[in-house]
Amino acid sequence: MPKFAANLSFLFADAPFSERFSRAAAAGFAGVEYLFPYDWAAGEVAAWLAAAEVEQVLFNLPPGDWAKGERGLACLPERRAEFVDGVELALDYAMAFDCRQVHCMAGLRPSGLAESVLESTYVANLRHAAGRFVSIGANVLIEPINSRIDMPGYWLDDIGQALRLLDRIGCDNVRLQLDLYHAQIIQGDLARTIESNFDRIGHIQIADNPGRHEPGTGEIHYPYLFALLDRLGYAGWVGCEYKPLAATEAGLGWRERLAGG
Numbered sequence: 065m066p067k068f069a070a071n072l073s074f075l076f077a078d079a080p081f082s083e084r085f086s087r088a089a090a091a092g093f094a095g096v097e098y099l100f101p102y103d104w105a106a107g108e109v110a111a112w113l114a115a116a117e118v119e120q121v122l123f124n125l126p127p128g129d130w131a132k133g134e135r136g137l138a139c140l141p142e143r144r145a146e147f148v149d150g151v152e153l154a155l156d157y158a159m160a161f162d163c164r165q166v167h168c169m170a171g172l173r174p175s176g177l178a179e180s181v182l183e184s185t186y187v188a189n190l191r192h193a194a195g196r197f198v199s200i201g202a203n204v205l206i207e208p209i210n211s212r213i214d215m216p217g218y219w220l221d222d223i224g225q226a227l228r229l230l231d232r233i234g235c236d237n238v239r240l241q242l243d244l245y246h247a248q249i250i251q252g253d254l255a256r257t258i259e260s261n262f263d264r265i266g267h268i269q270i271a272d273n274p275g276r277h278e279p280g281t282g283e284i285h286y287p288y289l290f291a292l293l294d295r296l297g298y299a300g301w302v303g304c305e306y307k308p309l310a311a312t313e314a315g316l317g318w319r320e321r322l323a324g325g
């Protein structure tokens with residue numbers, strides 16, 4: 065059975081953020097992830113992790129002004145300095161949490177700039193982040209996110225594009241964050257996508273489609289995919305990044321039903 069991490073931006077959302085760590089532990093999760101820790105001091109979050117005895121699996125680099133609709137900075141040439149500052153801030157948090165993976169969001173496609181400019185900015189920024197995070201033995205992840213339903217305008221919205229960018233970036237510690245919910249909307253063919261890119265995958269996330277709810281509520285055949293991950297010897301985490309249909313705990317039966325644990 066894969067190792068499941070609770071995404072605390074999605075699960076246990078009826079509780080204050082500080083309480084979600086112990087809720088996740090009580091529900092049997094040994095690892096947690098979430099979008100952003102920056103509203104809290106790193107030491108404060110580290111204490112919640114330690115008290116709950118859960119591992120910090122992943123969090124995101126600062127995304128720009130999320131409340132105003134920004135969704136990352138990495139492809140935006142005019143935001144280079146802010147990106148570099150964000151890398152340093154995230155590095156401090158990663159060290160405080162002993163966390164080995166961060167997700168770098170690409171940003172929304174700006175109007176009036178050539179694709180080649182966005183791409184070269186993105187590649188330079190990812191190389192910079194990779195160089196900083198390699199110093200603590202951490203990976204920087206890139207995640208294709210569907211721009212049709214969930215994030216209109218998101219620049220990195222195609223699996224092939226992400227793979228080409230990984231080639232161009234050319235750093236061993238930059239890897240693919242494969243969110244199977246987004247991948248299903250983007251192109252489907254999930255088992256082959258996992259299998260043919262297995263050595264580039266640093267992290268996997270799950271939800272069903274449509275609705276982005278618990279595995280087993282939609283069209284994705286998760287028993288097959290979980291068995292495939294086991295057969296391939298996937299040693300990483302699988303982040304549960306779904307919107308619970310009711311209380312999080314009430315909907316966790318899919319782990320036993322679909323993954324046998």
Ligand SMILES: O=C(O)[C@@H](O)C(=O)CO
Pocket residue numbers: 099124167169207209243246269305
């Ligand atoms: O899939 C997602 O939405 C997340 O993994 C993320 O990092 C940005 O929202």
Ligand SMILES: [Mg+2]
Pocket residue numbers: 207243269305
């Ligand atoms: Mg995701």
